[in-house]
Amino acid sequence: MADRRADARYRPARAALRWYDGHRRDFPWRAAPGAVADPYHVWLAEMMLQQTTTAAAKPYFEKFVSRWPSVLALAAAERGVILEAWAGLGYYRRAHHLHQCATVIARDYGGVFPKSEEALRQLPGVGAYSAAAIAAIAFGERAAAIDANIERVLSRLYRFRGSRAELLAIAREVLPRVRVGDYTQALMDIGSGICRFRSPLCLACPFVRRCLARAAGDQDSLPVRVGRKSRRRLYGAAFVMVRGDGAIFLRRREDRGLLGGMMEVPMSAWRGDAGFDFLGDAPIEADWVLLGGIRHSFTHIDLGLGVYVAGVSGDLSGLMGERDARWVALDCLGGEALPSLVRKVLAVLGDSPKRGVWGAKPPAKKGGSGGIPPKRVGGWEKSFRAASVATRGVASKRKRPTHAPPERQELL
DNA sequence: GAACCGTGGCC
DNA sequence: TGGCCAAGGTT
Numbered sequence: 001m002a003d004r005r006a007d008a009r010y011r012p013a014r015a016a017l018r019w020y021d022g023h024r025r026d027f028p029w030r031a032a033p034g035a036v037a038d039p040y041h042v043w044l045a046e047m048m049l050q051q052t053t054t055a056a057a058k059p060y061f062e063k064f065v066s067r068w069p070s071v072l073a074l075a076a077a078e079r080g081v082i083l084e085a086w087a088g089l090g091y092y093r094r095a096h097h098l099h100q101c102a103t104v105i106a107r108d109y110g111g112v113f114p115k116s117e118e119a120l121r122q123l124p125g126v127g128a129y130s131a132a133a134i135a136a137i138a139f140g141e142r143a144a145a146i147d148a149n150i151e152r153v154l155s156r157l158y159r160f161r162g163s164r165a166e167l168l169a170i171a172r173e174v175l176p177r178v179r180v181g182d183y184t185q186a187l188m189d190i191g192s193g194i195c196r197f198r199s200p201l202c203l204a205c206p207f208v209r210r211c212l213a214r215a216a217g218d219q220d221s222l223p224v225r226v227g228r229k230s231r232r233r234l235y236g237a238a239f240v241m242v243r244g245d246g247a248i249f250l251r252r253r254e255d256r257g258l259l260g261g262m263m264e265v266p267m268s269a270w271r272g273d274a275g276f277d278f279l280g281d282a283p284i285e286a287d288w289v290l291l292g293g294i295r296h297s298f299t300h301i302d303l304g305l306g307v308y309v310a311g312v313s314g315d316l317s318g319l320m321g322e323r324d325a326r327w328v329a330l331d332c333l334g335g336e337a338l339p340s341l342v343r344k345v346l347a348v349l350g351d352s353p354k355r356g357v358w359g360a361k362p363p364a365k366k367g368g369s370g371g372i373p374p375k376r377v378g379g380w381e382k383s384f385r386a387a388s389v390a391t392r393g394v395a396s397k398r399k400r401p402t403h404a405p406p407e408r409q410e411l412l
Numbered sequence: 413g414a415a416c417c418g419t420g421g422c423c
Numbered sequence: 424t425g426g427c428c429a430a431g432g433t434t
Binding site for chain 1: 433
C-alpha cells in the first residue's frame, strides 16, 4: 500500500483561511468576522448573486433588507411589489422563486430556514450550489459549494480538466472540518480578486507554490470553457401610447418566459425578418410616429426595436382587457416593474437617454445605485411634447440605429 | 444534456 | 463592435 500522506491531495483550507482573515471582502450580507451570519441575508444574497456580479447585487440587497427585514416580511409582500424591487437585476424567474421560497419558509418552517443542504435544496430557486453555499455560510455545515469562482480556483490548483461531478468529489475531499463558511467565502474572494478569469495575480495567491496550473504555466486555459451559442437576431417594434394627461399605457407580461411577470409597453412580434409590417401588430389604430430605435441583448437574443409613439384619446377602455393593464403617470414610472429593455424603450422619448426613466443617475455605473428606480423624473414631459409636435420631422431626422427596423415611409 | 433565462462591464 | 464573463436554476 502506498503511503497515504504521499497520496493525499493538497488541502488549501489552512492557507485560505489565513488569507481570508487578512483580505476578506466586506459585503452587507456578510457577518462581521467571527459573528454568525443571518440565514435570511445569506439566502437573499445567494439568490441575487446567481449569474450576477456583487456590484450589481449590492444595492438591491440593501434595498430588500431595508424594505423586508425578515423572511416573514418578504413572504407577506405582494409578488408585484417584489418584481418592482427586482426590476433591472435580470433573470426575473428568481424574483418569483424568491417569493415562493419565502412563502414556504413562512408556512412550512415557521420562518426559520432549515440547516441541512438536502432540505435547502428542495426550496424554490435553490439549486445544488445555493443549497451548499447557504448550508456552509449560514450554518457551518460541511457542504461543498462550487460556483464559477471556486471552480476556477480548484481547477487551476489541481490542474483539473474533468467533469463537474469529479470536481465536486475533490471539493468534498479537501473540505475543512472547521470554519467551512469562511473557507467557502475565502475561495470565492480568491477566485474573484486573484485567481481571475484573465490575468490572474498568481504572485498574490496564497496557493502560488501549490498551484499545479501555475507550475505548468497553463492557468489561462483552465477551467475548460464550454462554447456558447451566438445570439439570434430579432427585430420588432414597441408602441408607446401617451394619453392627454401624459400617462403611458403599460401592461403585465405573462408569468412564464422572457421577462415573465414584468410590465411592458405593447410590442409587435419579434422576428428574424427586419422588414415585416410592424404596424400591423400595433395595439390600436393611431398616428404612429417612429421616434427612434434601441438595441438590447438578452442571454440568447440580440433584439432591435423600433420605438413608435402616438398620442391617444377617446374611449380607450378596450385596451384594459390586457392583463393588469394601467395608465401610469410619468413620475410614477420608477415605481413600476419595468425591465431594462422597457426602460430603454421609454428613454427614447426623452432627450437625455436614460434620464427620463432612470432618473438623474444612469443605470448601473460602477457599483452605484444602478437599477434602483428614482422617485421623480424631470425634464421629460416637455421634451416629449416638443418631439410629438415635430412628429415626422423627428422621425426622419433621427439616426436609425444599426439594428433598428427601416423606416416605413408608406406607413407613416 | 441542451435550451432558456437579464444585465452591465470589460477588452 | 462582438464575444465573454458573472456567488446558477429550471424545464
